Amino acid sequence: MTAMQPDLKKKKRFERLTDAQLLTIISGGIFLLMYGAALLLIEAFRKPQVFFDITNYYSYLIIIACSLTVVMIGGGINISVGGVICLTCMVCSIFLNNCGIENQTLLVLATFVIAIGIGAIFGAFQGALISYLEIQPFIITLGGMFLARGLTTILSGGENVPVSETNPFTLWINNAAIKIPALGTTRVRKGQVYVNPATLHWVTIIAVVVVIGIYLVMRFTKFGRNTYAIGGNTQSSQMLGINVKLTRFNTYLLSGVLSGLAGFVFMMFNGAGGKTGIGLRSEMDAIAASIIGGTLLSGGVGNVIGSFFGAIILGTLQKIIWFSGLQEAYWQDMANGVMLGIFIVMQSVVLSVRGKGKMHLPEWLKYSKKNR
Amino acid sequence: MPKEDNQVVLTMRGICKQFPGTRALNHVDFTLRKGEIHALMGENGAGKSTLIKVLTGVYEKDAGSIRIEGVTGEAKIHSPQDAQNIGISTVYQEITLCPNLTVAENMFIGRTRSAFVNWQARNKRTTEILESLNIPARAKQELSRCSLAVQQMVAIARAVDMQCKVLILDEPTSSLDEKEVEMLFGLMRDLRDKGVAIVFVTHFLEQVYAVSDRITVLRNGELVGEWPVAELPQVQLVATMMGKSLNDLESLELVGQKSVGSEEVVYEAENLSSTESKPFDFSIRRGEVNGFTGLLGSGRSESVRAIFGADQVTGGRVRVKGKNVQIATPHDAMKNGIGYLAEDRKRDGIIADLSVRENIILALQVLKGFFHPMKREEMEAFADEYIKALQIKTASQDTPIGSLSGGNQQKVILARWLLTHPDYLILDEPTRGIDVGTKLEIQRLVLKLAEEGMSVTFISSEIEEMLRTCSRLIVMRDRNIVGELTGDQLTQSQVMQTIAGGKQ
Ligand SMILES: Nc1ncnc2c1ncn2[C@@H]1O[C@H](COP(=O)(O)OP(=O)(O)OP(=O)(O)O)[C@@H](O)[C@H]1O
Numbered sequence: 001m002t003a004m005q006p007d008l009k010k011k012k013r014f015e016r017l018t019d020a021q022l023l024t025i026i027s028g029g030i031f032l033l034m035y036g037a038a039l040l041l042i043e044a045f046r047k048p049q050v051f052f053d054i055t056n057y058y059s060y061l062i063i064i065a066c067s068l069t070v071v072m073i074g075g076g077i078n079i080s081v082g083g084v085i086c087l088t089c090m091v092c093s094i095f096l097n098n099c100g101i102e103n104q105t106l107l108v109l110a111t112f113v114i115a116i117g118i119g120a121i122f123g124a125f126q127g128a129l130i131s132y133l134e135i136q137p138f139i140i141t142l143g144g145m146f147l148a149r150g151l152t153t154i155l156s157g158g159e160n161v162p163v164s165e166t167n168p169f170t171l172w173i174n175n176a177a178i179k180i181p182a183l184g185t186t187r188v189r190k191g192q193v194y195v196n197p198a199t200l201h202w203v204t205i206i207a208v209v210v211v212i213g214i215y216l217v218m219r220f221t222k223f224g225r226n227t228y229a230i231g232g233n234t235q236s237s238q239m240l241g242i243n244v245k246l247t248r249f250n251t252y253l254l255s256g257v258l259s260g261l262a263g264f265v266f267m268m269f270n271g272a273g274g275k276t277g278i279g280l281r282s283e284m285d286a287i288a289a290s291i292i293g294g295t296l297l298s299g300g301v302g303n304v305i306g307s308f309f310g311a312i313i314l315g316t317l318q319k320i321i322w323f324s325g326l327q328e329a330y331w332q333d334m335a336n337g338v339m340l341g342i343f344i345v346m347q348s349v350v351l352s353v354r355g356k357g358k359m360h361l362p363e364w365l366k367y368s369k370k371n372r
Numbered sequence: 373m374p375k376e377d378n379q380v381v382l383t384m385r386g387i388c389k390q391f392p393g394t395r396a397l398n399h400v401d402f403t404l405r406k407g408e409i410h411a412l413m414g415e416n417g418a419g420k421s422t423l424i425k426v427l428t429g430v431y432e433k434d435a436g437s438i439r440i441e442g443v444t445g446e447a448k449i450h451s452p453q454d455a456q457n458i459g460i461s462t463v464y465q466e467i468t469l470c471p472n473l474t475v476a477e478n479m480f481i482g483r484t485r486s487a488f489v490n491w492q493a494r495n496k497r498t499t500e501i502l503e504s505l506n507i508p509a510r511a512k513q514e515l516s517r518c519s520l521a522v523q524q525m526v527a528i529a530r531a532v533d534m535q536c537k538v539l540i541l542d543e544p545t546s547s548l549d550e551k552e553v554e555m556l557f558g559l560m561r562d563l564r565d566k567g568v569a570i571v572f573v574t575h576f577l578e579q580v581y582a583v584s585d586r587i588t589v590l591r592n593g594e595l596v597g598e599w600p601v602a603e604l605p606q607v608q609l610v611a612t613m614m615g616k617s618l619n620d621l622e623s624l625e626l627v628g629q630k631s632v633g634s635e636e637v638v639y640e641a642e643n644l645s646s647t648e649s650k651p652f653d654f655s656i657r658r659g660e661v662n663g664f665t666g667l668l669g670s671g672r673s674e675s676v677r678a679i680f681g682a683d684q685v686t687g688g689r690v691r692v693k694g695k696n697v698q699i700a701t702p703h704d705a706m707k708n709g710i711g712y713l714a715e716d717r718k719r720d721g722i723i724a725d726l727s728v729r730e731n732i733i734l735a736l737q738v739l740k741g742f743f744h745p746m747k748r749e750e751m752e753a754f755a756d757e758y759i760k761a762l763q764i765k766t767a768s769q770d771t772p773i774g775s776l777s778g779g780n781q782q783k784v785i786l787a788r789w790l791l792t793h794p795d796y797l798i799l800d801e802p803t804r805g806i807d808v809g810t811k812l813e814i815q816r817l818v819l820k821l822a823e824e825g826m827s828v829t830f831i832s833s834e835i836e837e838m839l840r841t842c843s844r845l846i847v848m849r850d851r852n853i854v855g856e857l858t859g860d861q862l863t864q865s866q867v868m869q870t871i872a873g874g875k876q
Pocket residue numbers: 391392394395396414415416417418419420421422423465765766767774775776777778779780805
């Protein structure tokens with residue numbers, strides 16, 4: 001071999017940020033700005049509990065945002081997540097009402113396994129159809145959504161399925177929170193100090209663990225990197241020797257498992273009990289969160305840290321609107337819409353300024369994309 | 373030196389492959405021996421890439437058998453992964469890497485069995501490889517930010533780094549510089565001496581004779597024959613590829629008279645600069661053919677991109693036919709009668725899902741505006757005309773361009789610009805990946821167009837080709853114009869000297 005050894009230039013160059021990293025940083029920055037502004041302008045925001053409220057309440061959204069980010073990086077889409085959450089809650093509630101297991105640990109574990117199992121089954125079926133029969137993911141997961149919601153209605157007969165206050169599972173979730181007095185509010189009344197501690201629900205911790213876990217998986221495992229590759233260029237990935245079908249299947253499987261987990265987390269925070277309306281349109285919020293976090297619908301770009309910020313940006317927005325006294329749902333929808341619009345425009349501006357200096361739309365907004 | 377060892381590594385027998393409307397391979401045999409460099413030759417669309425893709429499992433063959441040394445019975449290759457696993461590593465004609473990943477990842481993805489990625493080791497090893505091969509890229513750089521040449525080198529480095537017994541290189545040199553080609557040849561010879569069998573596809577005939585030991589020729593999907601290089605001199609190779617007798621070839625070599633153009637200046641730029649190029653002056657007369665030359669990265673492509681407004685123009689004055697105009701976007705340029713065939717057809721040229729016809733019509737349609745749609749018959753007539761004129765090999769007008777052979781895709785893009793009848797046409801590497809016969813056709817076409825009054829800027833990494841067509845050569849180094857050669861100065865040595873900066 002031509003063993004020409006050029007003098008090793010030990011220049012520690014600072015690598016230019018990739019577009020993906022930049023988008024994530026932007027979403028993080030926007031969140032900080034937004035939260036900072038809210039702190040300044042809204043009195044009620046100045047309690048740590050408000051932040052915990054957001055993460056507690058939106059923990060399931062954070063998890064399904066991760067679930068969507070994974071499939072979107074692989075160049076797919078999964079709109080069945082909301083339906084799967086709903087079905088999970090229903091099946092678990094029916095199980096809790098009828099199984100008769102008294103041992104709390106065993107009951108919680110069994111419920112958990114059922115939730116994950118439902119998600120896995122949906123993920124595996126959809127993944128198999130999408131990747132081995134090569135059917136459009138949108139169509140398959142749309143079907144999955146209808147199937148999940150339909151099954152929920154059949155199982156419940158359209159009725160709500162409440163779980164009693166005395167069920168061991170309900171007792172378990174009642175204690176599933178960490179009280180942090182240091183971050184709480186204190187009130188002095190009649191010489192007595194009352195501490196109202198901040199409540200950090202376990203679901204927040206689960207969501208954060210999921211985000212970190214998926215981040216590590218996507219960054220440090222073969223599966224994760226292959227997912228980026230197939231999303232970036234499917235044909236090339238094939239030629240590079242990647243098992244494209246298996247990788248794609250796995251993204252849907254993982255996505256399904258995360259949806260099941262999201263259903264479990266939803267029950268943990270909101271209480272067990274099946275309703276047909278659970279998770280309605282949450283898949284759309286999750287897609288929005290992913291996009292705000294810098295995931296491109298065209299695939300190959302994105303990361304779950306961004307999606308985490310995306311989810312809590314949406315959450316913060318809801319809180320701000322709530323505190324502003326605009327409690328009707330349509331305000332919140334409009335705010336979400338406007339937010340998404342602003343982000344997409346901003347992303348394309350940022351990307352084009354970094355590009356050859358010309359305005360160009362993000363790749364996935366164009367009519368004819370990819371094949372590069 | 374080629375080894376005398378005649379051990380066969382790979383045999384392909386009776387391979388057939390049918391695409392809708394095209395019989396790409398018709399009972400083709402191919403034999404590869406240990407420690408040889410085997411050139412696979414043929415015109416555009418002859419079936420070279422298809423044969424390779426059948427071998428590496430990208431396509432399933434319709435009939436035939438493949439045997440590999442060390443595997444008993446039929447080799448079971450149903451995916452590129454299988455091919456890699458049994459020791460076949462490939463550089464495909466179209467660069468098949470992932471643009472959204474870093475250089476280091478592209479080097480290693482799809483190769484390891486381990487479930488986890490050791491980034492540090494990967495980046496370190498990549499840096500070593502890049503340095504040993506003198507590739508100007510960094511391990512952590514995103515691939516999409518690398519030039520085409522670097523991407524090509526990375527693809528080669530990846531293939532070479534795999535411990536393989538068969539290495540396939542499908543037109544690896546089409547976007548490389550002479551220096552890089554030399555380096556690649558060095559690598560190939562080393563590997564050959566270690567016993568690796570190499571399949572080499574190229575349209576540069578000198579390169580065939582520089583490294584190959586044996587030649588197999590395909591024509592129209594059929595095997596013509598196999599020869600040791602010594603027994604097939606260049607003229608005969610060309611004749612076999614084209615299916616013509618030697619006499620027919622005589623007339624082919626004649627290209628035509630070079631044209632210096634009239635007095636009228638068609639395009640003139642003063643201090644033109646863009647985000648990618650330094651300020652330069654340039655002008656071209658009606659009917660003149662000029663060229664920009666220089667090493668890769670010397671700024672020759674960037675200069676013409678600035679002329680066309682393909683990069684953001686940052687300053688300068690432009691006059692078209694004596695009138696001051698502003699050219700900030702490709703559309704401005706097109707409205708002023710300028711056409712530009714981009715260097716990177718995959719990025720700036722083809723729209724793979726659209727048909728051949730639509731790809732041909734595209735520039736004209738843009739020029740007319742999308743609110744003035746053309747009639748179907750009109751479009752078909754145009755498409756037919758150019759498919760014939762450039763001998764584009766396609767099943768029909770409606771075939772998606774993505775399924776054409778590489779060289780034929782290039783011809784479609786060329787047709788696109790010819791159709792707009794520009795006053796001034798810029799051709800950046802128009803003959804990349806195009807076979808010898810058609811190359812001459814295109815050179816001839818350029819001269820004919822010039823005679824009819826079109827001004828042409830012609831860029832090619834083959835200096836010979838430029839010498840044959842251009843009456844004026846602008847030499848660039850480090851993004852500056854360092855010389856301008858005309859008339860008697862247009863010789864290979866003079867050009868090389870100017871490029872190198874006066875020192876021999
Ligand atoms: N995926 C495909 N679908 C349909 N037709 C195809 C496909 N791939 C190749 N062909 C056709 O098969 C024929 C052989 O193509 P191939 O790419 O093997 O040519 P080639 O010898 O590599 O030419 P070049 O020198 O231009 O690269 C061409 O006529 C081409 O149009």
